[in-house]
Amino acid sequence: MSADIKLEQAKMTNSNDNPTASTRASEDGNRALHYEENLLWEKERSDTPGVDLPTPTGIALRTGSEPRGDIGLPQVSEPQALRHFVRMSTWNYSIDHGFFPLGSCTMKHNPRINEKVARIPGFAHLHPMQPESTTQGALALMYDLQHWLAELTNLPGVCLAPAAGAHGELAGMMTIRRAHELNGNKHKTVILIPDSAHGTNPATAITCGFTVRNIPTGGTGRVTVDAFKQALYAVSEDGAEVAGMMVTNPNTCGLFETDILEISELLHDAGGYFYCDGANFNALVGKIRPGDFGVDVMHINLHKTFSTPHGGGGPGSGPICVTEELAQYMPVPTVIKDGEKYKLEWEEDRPDTLGRLKGFQGQFGMHVRALSYMLSHGADGLKRVSEDAVLNANYILRSLESDFNAPYADQGPCMHEALLTDKHQKANGVQTLDIAKALIERGYHPMTVYFPMVLPGTMLIEPTETESKDSMDRFISVMKEIAEDSANLDNAEEHFHSFPHSSPRRRLDEVKAARNPQLRWK
Amino acid sequence: MRYLPQTQKSRDEMLEAVGAKSIDDLYVDVPAQAFIDGKADLPDHKGEMEVERIMHSYANQNHAASAGPFFLGAGAYFHHIPASVDYIIQRSEFLTAYTPYQPEIAQGTLQMIFExxxxxxxxxxxxxxNASLYDGATSATEAALMAMRITKRRKIAIGNAIHPDYEAVLRAYMSNFDDIEVVDGDPADDTACVIIQSPDFYGQPHKYEALRKQCDDTGALLIVVVTEILSLGLLPAPVEADIVCGEAQSIGVALSYGGPHLGFFACKEKFVRQMPGRLCGITEDADGKRGFVLTLNTREQHIRRDKATSNICTNQGLCALAFTVHMSLLGEDGFKQLARINHEAACKTADALNAIDGVTLVSETFFNEFTITLSKPANDIVEALAAKGIIAGYAPKSSKGGQGDENKLIVCATEITQDSDIEALAEGLKEAL
Incomplete structure (x- = not known):
């Protein structure tokens, strides 16, 4: 075969006129680095498992029953197992891939030193019920983490036990409930919550036995003193039934609550406590202390502000910080220092506590990672975290305010996240969901969509401090291109509805999944 | 400040672009009194080497389970974790991903959850x-809350010796409502559920036929709590239960001084719409290919707000991944074999200790954990042996019904337990008693 003929054949194979060649994939759907991977149960059962264990001696069982029969578990060798999960991992987007501007989630860089130190055997192989004489290092670490959190919030009581943000909310709200109960204020049962709040806030208040009263935020994106007073005095003239409020500050519209001092004073005068949702603490850390703007209780998401990895949905960790007055009521345990010794403080040491909300001492592995991050940044670095996070969000807001509706842009600077909506694009049939899927097609994880719910089609963008200007400039130009396409393309609606094309899966039918739920392999 | 990519030049350019003279112009809405004067009263930033040194200095003051003979269980178990597990969970694509809200680019996490x-x-x-909960204690509490939603009753019965942490968490959650009652004993006509742990806190496996009948007679739900999920590789499955929940830390998850661990939650399908936590289900994409999504979201707080089934938002994603990788390596044969080795290690340990003067084996049946009675207060013995580098087990603080547990010791053995460990424990006990 001559060289010319080979070249001709190669051209034909690559030609777009030949669809079978241009879309050629293996029988199981694999192409280049794109792999399909079936479920473990769909694989051929291996004779031997992926572990080599000692052979049991076969002594008589002392369990009181016959050994378990066939469970139906799959069985694969070690290389098959590894390949299975590595292939699946390639279908995930992660922070290490690129920009992850998920508002209210603080998807910042996760330093690997945190992972390394959490695996030191003195931490990883430590049992929660060992005698305290053998765990002094762990207790010292928790004590020091409590100190860092107390300093950064100016709220001196710290309980590290809660397992996640929503669990921290529960711990904080139960602390408030306990305080009212022991102070003869059981009639205080109402919690005020702005309509811009995270869904966990009202869900938590209900879980604690409170009822929820809404504060409308109206057109400014903020809780105004007037709206707050109307909610506070809606039923009684002194707000006697109000137990407290749950406010996220900065709020979910990306704004600092300008009137927070006056609002917290009114609340305190009515005998209520101010619970601050700490989801947005990254805007403040190292620079502004919530204890200095009226907060009584706050949870901190170590997996947001303090860089412990999100892990595809957990584990998180949600310590709470409270005022000196409320410290006696918060959950146990906390670590105290008794002379030279560290010890866990339990119910018998702190009788007014609401009790325990988590098995053992909390998510200690996350405590190690968070302290490692704090030590790395230090007081000087953490202040920079807040400043860069806020600067980055403002840069995105100002760069995109002429391309997208930016409902609160005229109110001044935002904090660490920028809020846009799809108002302009919707006129041409392109909605927030389409914009999100178009971002996926262009290699980005979308921002938070349809939250907060105070306006239709919201897009909440949180760049975090670990994004460079260059990275944001590229994102901004992609967003501008999306805005342009949605305005100029004749078939914009159809064009955008088709996204994404190149991801491991295209748009998934969520209605079908919910109609006839299949939640396990059968 | 190695985690901050912005240069001074880019900061200046961005400040100019947003029309601010200084960074503090962006904080105009914050009241002056809330600012830290200068910077926080905490040390300044440190390099990686120094941080590592400090963290080691904490760790060096701990006695790791791997550092000597170790016989402590009581709801958290020291098992071997294959190297592949820790490798997979440290892959960026799993470690640094978010909850799979955008399923097109989160199929790895979603298929793993489905598995x-x-x-x-x-x-x-x-x-x-479901896709997992925080830990065993909170999963038991969520099970009780779910049973109350299903039965519309407000009384919870605790059927046997459940883990004291689990009971404490349950009681704390329920204290939010004056009309909820938590009692010990059998189900009655007004009971939402009876909770039974197997093996119980002292190591005793339980059978459920009689309790199932009592539940059928009273309309209460049967909740079975399992703190050592490996036990189900040898014990029969609690198929009589309505809900089975507890702790799955034993498979793939490190002890880590108590967390993060891995709460699991399973039930009958008819209760699915009352379940707490995330659920992943099968669907198809626009091209008709099989894919996975989070489903039945209308139970959850981000949609239902104050009417949600639970305020829970996250699961224990990465711990669930560790479990799934470890289970895939174990397979049917490995899972059962590992369970049997654990049981044999416990039998061997129990016999060795029972032969000592001043030690009586209390448990007749057990899985990998059993209870002995000592001739002296167990807590003193535990402390004395710890001083010699032997972690002997757990000395319960108190027992139900007023009967003192002072001399009881709960001892656990696993595949990690060596003959030399058993000898060391036996020798230590002989000397201490």
């Missing part, structure tokens, strides 16, 4: 399982 749910359902003998 996790299948593993948990099969192991527990239940029809369905």
């Amino acid at each position: 996790f749910q299948t593993f948990v359902a099969q192991i527990t003998g239940m029809e369905i399982a």
Whole structure:
């Protein structure tokens, strides 16, 4: 075969006129680095498992029953197992891939030193019920983490036990409930919550036995003193039934609550406590202390502000910080220092506590990672975290305010996240969901969509401090291109509805999944 | 400040672009009194080497389970974790991903959750399982809350010796409502559920036929709590239960001084719309290819707000991944074999200790954990042996019904336990008693 003929054949194979060649994939759907991977149960059962264990001696069982029969578990060798999960991992987007501007989630860089130190055997192989004489290092670490959190919030009581943000909310709200109960204020049962709040806030208040009263935020994106007073005095003239409020500050519209001092004073005068949702603490850390703007209780998401990895949905960790007055009521345990010794403080040491909300001492592995991050940044670095996070969000807001509706842009600077909506694009049939899927097609994880719910089609963008200007400039130009396409393309609606094309899966039918739920392999 | 990519030049350019003279112009809405004067009263930043040194200095003051003979269980178990597990969970694509809200670019996490749910359902003998909860204690509490939603009753019965942490968490959650009652004993006509742990806190496995009948007679739900999920590789599945929940830390998750661990939650399919936590289900994409999504979201707080089934938002994603990888390596044969080795190690340990003067084996049946009675207060013995580098077990603080547990010791052995460890414990006990 001559060289010319080979070249001709190669051209034909690559030609777009030949669809079978241009879309050629293996029988199981694999192409280049794109792999399909079936479920473990769909694989051929291996004779031997992926572990080599000692052979049991076969002594008589002392369990009181016959050994378990066939469970139906799959069985694969070690290389098959590894390949299975590595292939699946390639279908995930992660922070290490690129920009992850998920508002209210603080998807910042996760330093690997945190992972390394959490695996030191003195931490990883430590049992929660060992005698305290053998765990002094762990207790010292928790004590020091409590100190860092107390300093950064100016709220001196710290309980590290809660397992996640929503669990921290529960711990904080139960602390408030306990305080009212022991102070003869059981009639205080109402919690005020702005309509811009995270869904966990009202869900938590209900879980604690409170009822929820809404504060409308109206057109400014903020809780105004007037709206707050109307909610506070809606039923009684002194707000006697109000137990407290749950406010996220900065709020979910990306704004600092300008009137927070006056609002917290009114609340305190009515005998209520101010619970601050700490989801947005990254805007403040190292620079502004919530204890200095009226907060009584706050949870901190170590997996947001303090860089412990999100892990595809957990584990998180949600310590709470409270005022000196409320410290006696918060959950146990906390670590105290008794002379030279560290010890866990339990119910018998702190009788007014609401009790325990988590098995053992909390998510200690996350405590190690968070302290490692704090030590790395230090007081000087953490202040920079807040400043860069806020600067980055403002840069995105100002760069995109002429391309997208930016409902609160005229109110001044935002904090660490920028809020846009799809108002302009919707006129041409392109909605927030389409914009999100178009971002996926262009290699980005979308921002938070349809939250907060105070306006239709919201897009909440949180760049975090670990994004460079260059990275944001590229994102901004992609967003501008999306805005342009949605305005100029004749078939914009159809064009955008088709996204994404190149991801491991295209748009998934969520209605079908919910109609006839299949939640396990059968 | 190695985590901050902005240069001074880019900061200046961006400040100019947003029309601010200084960074503090962006904080105009914050009241002056809330600013830290200068910077926080904490040390300044440190390099990686120094941080590592400090963290080691904390760790060096701890006695790791791997540092000597170790016989402590009581709800958290020291097992070997294959190297592949820790490798997979440190892959960026799993470690630094978010909750799979954008399923097109989160199929790795979603398929893993679907496999996790299948593993948990099969192991527990239940029809369905969720994507995991914080830990065993909170999963038991969520089970009780779910039973109250289903039965519309407000009384919870605790049927046997459940883990004291689990009971404490349950009681704390329920204290939010004056009309909820938590009692010990059998189910009655007004009971929402009876909670029974197997093996119980002292190591005793339980059978459920009689309790199932009592539940059928009274309309209460049967909740079975399992703190050592590996036990289900040898014990029969609690198929009589309505809900099986507890702790799955034993498979793939490190002790880490108590967390993060891995709460699991499985139940009958008819209760699916009352379940707490995330659920992953099968669907198709626009091209008709099989894919996975989070489903039945209308139970959850971000949609239902104050009417949600639970305020829970996250699961224990990465711990669920560790479990799923470890289970895939174990397979049917490995899972059962590992369970049997654990049981044999416990039998051997129990016999060795029972032969000592001043030690009596209390448990007749057990899995990998059993209870002995000592001739002296167990807590003193535990402290004395700890001083010699032997972690002997757990000395319960108190027992139900007023009967003192002072001299009881709960001892656990696993595949890690060596003959030399058993000898060391036996020798230590002989000297201390």
